[in-house]
Amino acid sequence: MTDPYRDSAARHDELNAGLPTPTRLFARDFAERHGVESICDFGCGTGVLMAELAADGRTVFGCDLSEAMCSVAQERLRPLGDITVANENMVTYRPPVQVDLATCLFDSINYLLDTRDWFALFGNVAKSLRPSGHFILDFVTEYDLRECWPAHRSVIEREDWVLVRLSAFDVTRSVGVEHMIWHVFQEGQWKTLIEEHKHAALAVQDVVRGLADVGLRTVEVVDADSNGVVEPDATTRIRIVARKENHA
Numbered sequence: 001m002t003d004p005y006r007d008s009a010a011r012h013d014e015l016n017a018g019l020p021t022p023t024r025l026f027a028r029d030f031a032e033r034h035g036v037e038s039i040c041d042f043g044c045g046t047g048v049l050m051a052e053l054a055a056d057g058r059t060v061f062g063c064d065l066s067e068a069m070c071s072v073a074q075e076r077l078r079p080l081g082d083i084t085v086a087n088e089n090m091v092t093y094r095p096p097v098q099v100d101l102a103t104c105l106f107d108s109i110n111y112l113l114d115t116r117d118w119f120a121l122f123g124n125v126a127k128s129l130r131p132s133g134h135f136i137l138d139f140v141t142e143y144d145l146r147e148c149w150p151a152h153r154s155v156i157e158r159e160d161w162v163l164v165r166l167s168a169f170d171v172t173r174s175v176g177v178e179h180m181i182w183h184v185f186q187e188g189q190w191k192t193l194i195e196e197h198k199h200a201a202l203a204v205q206d207v208v209r210g211l212a213d214v215g216l217r218t219v220e221v222v223d224a225d226s227n228g229v230v231e232p233d234a235t236t237r238i239r240i241v242a243r244k245e246n247h248a
Contacts, residue, residue, distance in 0.1 A: 007182060007193040009068035011161065012046050023105050023138045023224050023239055024049050030136060030241070031058065031101055038099040040128055042090035042121065043108025047073025054080045061095035063088045065111075091120045098130040107140045107237070110199040113175060118202055119210045126214040131246045135216055136239070138224045142201040144236035145169055145176035152178075160185040175200050204230060204238055216242040 005012065027049060031039065037058055041050050044062030046069055054060045054077065063086040064070050070087040077083040086093055090104065091112070102125045112118050125135050149167040156163045164181040176199040184191050202210075208218045223230050224239035 003066050003068055004195050004197050005066040005068045006195075007068075007184075008180065008195060009046065009066065009072050012069070012072070013048070014158070015156065015163065022227070023136075023237075024052075026239065027101075027103055027105065027136050028052055030134070031056075034100070034134065036100040036134075038097070039101040039103065040095040040099045042093065042102060042104040042125065043106075043111070044073055044085060045069050045106065045108070047076045047085060049103065049105065050083070050085070051076050051080060054083060059099075061099065062086070063090050063093040065089050091117050091124060094124065095128055098128060098133070100130060100133050102129055102133070102135045104135075104137050107138065107199065109137065109139050110176075110201060111197075113173075113198060113200045115200075115202060115206075118207070119213070122210050122216060123214045126216055126244060129244045131244060133244045135211070135242045135244070137207075137242070138237060138239040139207075140176075140199060140201060140237050141235055142174065142203070143233060145174075145199055145201055148236060149176045149178070173200075204240075207238075207240060211240070211242045215245045217245055218242045 031053060039053055039058060039060050041062040044050055044064050047062060050060045050062045060083060067087050070085045073085045109118060109121065146169050150169050152167040154165045162183040165178060167176065167178040169176050178197045180195040182193040184193060204221060211218055218240055220241040221230060222228065222239050223235045224237040230238055
């Protein structure tokens with residue numbers, strides 16, 4: 001499988017600079033309030049959350065399927081000690097020890113296009129958590145993919161690159177598709193690079209049921225952007241907090 005971030009990982013943080021990150025801030029505050037000492041970030045991207053929590057003295061683990069993202073994350077974490085970012089599938093990656101908190105944020109789970117992989121990830125997370133450990137998950141909704149993605153068109157310009165983003169919804173497969181067309185100035189000339197990103201979503205009740213099936217009891221479901229009630233025809237992103245039952 002081609003790494004969708006092969007050409008853009010090094011520019012990912014610049015692309016998202018200044019964007020609100022309520023879920024990441026929530027995860028940091030949650031870790032502080034609950035005395036979290038260890039965390040595993042499934043689908044860690046460029047390692048921003050890992051670095052923030054490691055800087056506070058916590059033990060951190062993380063994985064990402066993108067080799068390019070792992071390279072950026074590893075470089076970010078280098079000054080913070082001997083921290084390894086695993087270039088592995090989050091469905092099967094297991095941290096070397098059970099942790100207090102597991103996270104899967106910024107719609108990383110939406111890259112799993114097969115429902116069975118969502119449930120396999122939940123089972124993997126449950127096995128990675130200590131008893132009474134917590135799981136924070138956020139994901140974009142099918143409403144977002146179906147109603148909002150087809151209308152999304154944007155152009156972002158920087159000094160040495162221009163990005164055109166075009167999104168659509170494949171009705172036959174219920175999959176959102178985004179094409180990111182990069183025009184990058186390299187070695188004295190402009191080069192064009194094209195990425196394709198695909199997202200799938202599950203209904204929130206199916207997510208809650210899938211978590212419960214592996215011993216993760218949902219304790220909070222909110223609109224991730226507003227922290228309010230989830231509205232089926234308005235909410236574009238959902239945040240769930242689940243707790244591992246002691247017997248799981």
